[in-house]
Amino acid sequence: MSTDPETSVPPSRTGARPQPRTAVANPDGIELAPYTIPQVPAIGWDPASSPRRRWIARALLGAVLAIQAALSLRLLAAAHPDEAAAMVAGRQQLAHLLHGTPVTTDLVDRIPGSPWLYPPLAGAAADANGIWGARLLSLGFGLLTTVLLFSLTRRLFNERVAICAIAVYAVLQSTVVVGFYAAPESLAVLLVALAAWATMFTARRHPALVLLAAPAAALACAVAYSAVFAIPALVVLALATAWPHRPIGPAALRALLLAAGTAVLLLPYGTLGKAAGFSPAHGHAPGSAGSILLGTVQWGGLFTVLAVAGTIAYARREQMNEHDAPDRDATPTSRAQRALLGTTLTATALLVPAAHLWTGTSGALFRHLGYGMLLAAPLAGVGLTRLVGAHFRHPQLGILVWVAVLALGMEQSALRYQNGPDSGRLLTVLRVHATPDGRYLTEVDGLAEYYLGSVSRPEQWVSARAGTDYRDAAGAQHHGDDGSVAAIRDGWFTMVVLDSTAPGPTDRALSAALDTSGHYRLIAQFTSPTGDSGTYKVYLRH
Structure with a gap:
């Protein structure tokens, strides 16, 4: 039995690596026609399966939303003082807007945002169905946030990373609690997600279109002053998402336009000057550095490690299993561009606890961590996909990490509602x-x-x-x-x-x-x- 030496085919017009052609001999000595060994793609899908892939992704999105809703709905307890304050102030603000009734409560000063934005919504929901109405309103905001996060991550990477990102984000303590907590942060996080999505959606379009994200960013800061934590990340995100598709000058112009547009919308209201709305003077409990660090590690430590690992892995190597799908016009990126994007999204998860350490407050830390978790979630999704590997090489590792995040989120969210005096x-x-x-x-x-x-x-x-x-x-x-x-x-x-x-x-x-x-x-x-x-x-x- 004999075989001919391997021959090569010329490179394809697309620049793909040449594939070896191997001559195969049978036992009878009759040589068959040579065949080409197909190249195995780095990702586990075929361009022709795009519609099927989208439907599978949507089904998984629905499953994640169902899990998130179930985790939030199981939290049954009397209203927290912050929730009660928002509903009482909202009812009076709503009555003032509709009937001119004077506002007699001083609880409007307790709201960590504009008393004319979220509180009337909470008051109307409370009038309809009490504390359940206000909490179901927050649950709707939370589920919409997860949907926007899925779409944002899919545009940044692909469906697989998007599913991994929302899977870990939806079971975090901050997500579960704020999703069933009558507080302005539930709406503010949704608006931050909308601003980030609009920033990504306009990345390949005219730089001026980034101003579409400015109203959502400004409104988020007005609804809850703490949303100002997310503004630096949104501004740099405008640069990071456009840089791979255009020169650095126009990309930087996008960032300047978003920053200027947000500031102009906030100047008449003065929200940037009220960013200390989470300080002790505004009713949030003081906390030691130890308690703030301990809370940060407990509530978001594993998630943050996953996001940081995803950032490092993505900066080092792009072409694995989370780059653009084959049916898209993928744009190669440099290591500096990938590092900028990953660091920008992950940094807010560290900025929020740093701000609380600076002000010495811990009372609303569990709510404010949601801004950082939201923006870091796409890189946490990258970290999870890299852990699993191409073609689901190590699915048990991904399942182990997700179950750990789920168990922590379930226990911590339950304790959040049990803690405190009766x-x-x-x-x-x-x-x-x-x-x-x-x-x-x-x-x-x-x-x-x-x-x-x-x-x-x-x-x-x-x-x-x-x-x-x-x-x-x-x-x-x-x-x-x-x-x-x-x-x-x-x-x-x-x-x-x-x-x-x-x-x-x-x-x-x-x-x-x-x-x-x-x-x-x-x-x-x-x-x-x-x-x-x-x-x-x-x-x-x-």
Whole structure:
């Protein structure tokens, strides 16, 4: 038996690598015609299967959305003070817009964003179906965010990376909780996703079209001041997505146009100057550096490691199994371009905890992490696909990582709703002692105003975090914490409710005033069953 030496075919017009042609001999000595060994693609699909691939991707998207909704809907608990504050303020803002009714509650100062944007939506949803209505509104925002993330990642890479990205994003603690939490961040994250999608959608078009993303970016910052964390990433994303398709000059022009357009829209409102809306002065609990770092690692550590690994792997090598599909006009990218894109998307996941470390606040960290997780999710998808390998070489590794992220997200989201003192028992005590003519000072903003509407009015409840305007018997006028202390000293309030997670200086001043005034006695105290959260104390005037 003999064989001829291998021969080669000339290179194809597309520049593909020449394939060897091998002559095959049979046992009878009759030589068959030579055949060509086809090249195995780096990705596991055929251009002809594009419609089928899209339908499979959409089916998987639907499955991920169902999982996300199920994880959020299982979180059943009474309203958190922040949720109650948003609904009470929203109802009054809505009544003012529709009927001109005066806004009497001071909870509008507790909203970490414009009181005229998200709160009226939450108020309308609460009027329709109570706390469930407001939370279902947030769930709708969360599911739309996941859909936009899928589309964004598919445009950046392909369907496989998009499915991996939303699979890990949808089960994160921040995604699950904010998706069923009546707070402005649920809408703000959706608007950030819309701005990122619009930035990517216009990457190959005229640079001026990037201004289509500016309204969504500006509106996100107005809805929740914390959304300003995402603006730098969106601006650099405008450059990173256009650079592979056009010279660096026009690509940089896109970034400048987006930054200028967003700033111009925000200047009349002054949102950029209100970016400290998550500081202790705006009602979010202070936290130590250790607690902030621990929360960041617990809630997003594994996800961030996956995104960083995806960034490094993508910067080193592009042509694996997440580049553009064969039926697209793929544009080669340099290592610098890939590094810029990956670093831009991943950096926000590190920027958010850094900002909280700078301000020393931890109360809303679990909500603010959502901005970084959203933008880093495409690179987390890359990291997961690289871990699995081409042609699903190591699917068990991807399943292991996803199950770990899922287990963490389920446990942490459940603890988020269980942590904290028993608000149900607190409301029982307040309902017994509330009267139509009483005056109440509370650090637990929103709960009493929302749940005790039948026995009190919102204006009877004064937020200790906003302070009190009080004139004492001598005619001296007091404001802020000084006003609250003076009113307690004179026994002006009927009841005082303290929360140990409130801003430290205010809580210490009120506690000292209650201990020395002689007008109040402690009638109830409720501590978190897990021992790692705050304590409610209720003081009643003699």
